[in-house]
Amino acid sequence: MDAAVTGRMITPNGAAVARKRGTSRCEGGAVQAKTFTSASLPEHLIHQERFRLWRDISYSRVASVEVGISDLPFEAGLKANSIGRLGFAKMSATINRAARMLHHIRAARTEVYLFTINLGPTLIASNPGKSDITMPTGSAILHATKAQAFVGSDRNTWANLALPRKIVDDKFPGMEGRQGALIPAESEALTLLRNYLSMLEAMELPEESVLFDHISETVVDLLGLATGAKGSEAELAGTRGLRAGRLQAVLKQIKSNYRNPALSASLVGLQLGLSGRYVRDLLAATGASFSERILELRLQDAKAMLTDPRHQDKKIGDIAMEVGFGDISYFNRSFKKRFGCSPGAAR
Template sequence: MTGTINRVTRSRQSILADRHDCYSLVINTSPAAIGGTYRQNDIELRPGEAFLDAGEPQTILGQDHNNWIHLGIPKKLLDQSFAKIGEKQGLVARHDAEALRLLRNYLTLFDTGDAPASPSLADHVAATIIDLVGLVTGAKGDEAERAGLTGLRAARLEAVLARIRTDFANPELSAEFIGRKLDLSARYIQDLLAATGSGFSERILEQRLLRAKAMLNDPRHASKRISEIAYEVGFNDISYFNRCFRRRFGDKPGAAR
């Protein structure tokens, strides 16, 4: 949500008229803080912070221009996974909490891209979001452990894959490089990818080969030598590039032009 609304109020009357029995996770993505009251308690959300709204009376005051994410989830879905989540309403989650950072990135991915086409994939995405919301709001004990093994792991995997898609052309790209960016160990990243059936090196190689093939097919790169394209997508050995390209696509790079 984005706009110039600088005051949002929910009264007892509006709650009674609302038939949507949902929790909402409100994440402030504005460059400035927003604040107000929730259940008569003062609340302030600094940039990147979030709080769980269970549909209680509130007044939120913004700035001249505001951006925020408003994630609504049926209460029964969160209550089934996190028995005491209702006690977490109104509590602010810090912007630098890993689960919140991953949730922001995960939601952005599906906001800017296509929704999952298959029901099973949609269910997986929904389960991951629910698990991350539970962790954001401070799930403890067995609930947190289960959510960490599913939602947190899935979101970390997507963050690693996004980094590979973005930085694959960097010859210095490594599990250690991505680990420093995401605050994960290189071994953990390797294990995450190995569990998918395609390891770190395989995924980087695939991205580089796909990009090289696209450039070879693109008239805008017709003046570039094949070696230039190979180096541009991250290869530092032209012979190795030629072998990999032929093994992946069944022909020499020159045939793609």
């Protein structure tokens, strides 16, 4: 494989990591996450040897930390990516301790804020000279200039979001003073940030996407709100970040439940703690209404089933009902208008 360097990415420890030709892009020129998994290690290695090899060839490239492993057979999966100025990494492993010490912080090439989100069982976060903090599933902690350690169970999952400190400090002065404070899982801004990052993790964006600035601004806004930032910038962030985060939550809810014939803007709003009118306004601003989005999802689903040999014995009416239509005549008219042929002809 050609190992010529084609670029660098900011990783969650603030270090610049070379991207190699042939591994930095996926098909279509989209950014490809760097994935390091223990499944690719030689099977004959014993527990500790598997860990050391995985750490040496993967984990040390993404995050300069000290780690410890549990007594379970070693397993680990680490996925790291950069989206514009953001670094995002998610790991699930039989690693029960991770510590970022002062010498790791000093060695980093770029000063960053790390936002650690616990996605697994309860963790204990400790800072030298301070009381330990219990981190339930979904909670988070911001850290940057101070040592930070996390101790968990035999198997843990967490995510690290890295943002250049200057970007965050310019928007939210005093952010450094919010290091080490627990952000509860039920915080709306944190919930929206988790959902937003989950969406980004699944996306394939061009390596130089025009969306990067917007994504960065939304993430910084939600981060500031989650950590309790105050002042005029926080008020603006609330307008931008919460609205963007809520929109993604609404879209996710629609995509997960569009087959439900009773799905409505009011029901989605009830599930997310929003009013039905607010949900409709959010979607209207995107250029596609609630009903238009539902209709498109159901029609695309129906078309996929009609052309799938696995469903060839199903009646067209049954397919229409399965994807959420309650009126077969309406389904037939909508299908023909959308695709230019009847459902029967699509088969």
